[in-house]
Amino acid sequence: MSGVVFKTIAVLVNKFEGELEEYILKENNYRVDSRTKFHSVLMNHCKEIYNFSLNFSLTDSWGFKLANGSFDGMTGALQRKEVDFGGSVLFLKKDRVYVISHGRSTWLLRYEIISYNICKL
Numbered sequence: 001m002s003g004v005v006f007k008t009i010a011v012l013v014n015k016f017e018g019e020l021e022e023y024i025l026k027e028n029n030y031r032v033d034s035r036t037k038f039h040s041v042l043m044n045h046c047k048e049i050y051n052f053s054l055n056f057s058l059t060d061s062w063g064f065k066l067a068n069g070s071f072d073g074m075t076g077a078l079q080r081k082e083v084d085f086g087g088s089v090l091f092l093k094k095d096r097v098y099v100i101s102h103g104r105s106t107w108l109l110r111y112e113i114i115s116y117n118i119c120k121l
């Protein structure tokens with residue numbers, strides 16, 4: 001895929017300093033923007049293996065349905081076909097399934113909920 005440039009969009013909700021690529025591939029502070037950083041490491045491996053380039057744009061929203069039925073953020077960019085694929089992990093939500101293709105799962109999220117009862121003695 002030498003010379004191929006894909007358009008992608010990443011979701012970053014925190015402000016950062018310096019170069020985007022350095023920020024998302026930095027191995028420290030994975031607790032901040034962790035989903036995008038995880039996905040970027042994965043994409044970087046693919047870039048190296050297949051030798052393509054990425055043209056990144058940024059948004060601060062994963063994409064939520066607006067009153068007129070369109071989506072904002074990354075889902076909106078995918079819906080309007082402004083990008084070839086998403087640069088961040090995206091939760092599978094029912095309303096998104098109708099407007100974009102989710103492809104493969106890369107991040108498995110497991111919720112653990114701690115339930116407790118408060119007993120009055």
Ligand SMILES: *[C@@H]1O[C@H](CO)[C@@H](O)[C@H](O)[C@H]1NC(C)=O
Pocket residue numbers: 001002003004051
């Ligand atoms: C990778 O792609 C670049 C152009 O983007 C090219 O100059 C280079 O030779 C390619 N590398 C390989 C190993 O094919």
Ligand SMILES: *[C@@H]1O[C@H](CO)[C@@H](O)[C@H](O)[C@H]1NC(C)=O
Pocket residue numbers: 066068069070
């Ligand atoms: C839907 O609403 C948003 C926010 O008001 C607007 O930016 C967008 O252009 C609208 N999309 C369509 C298809 O009307």
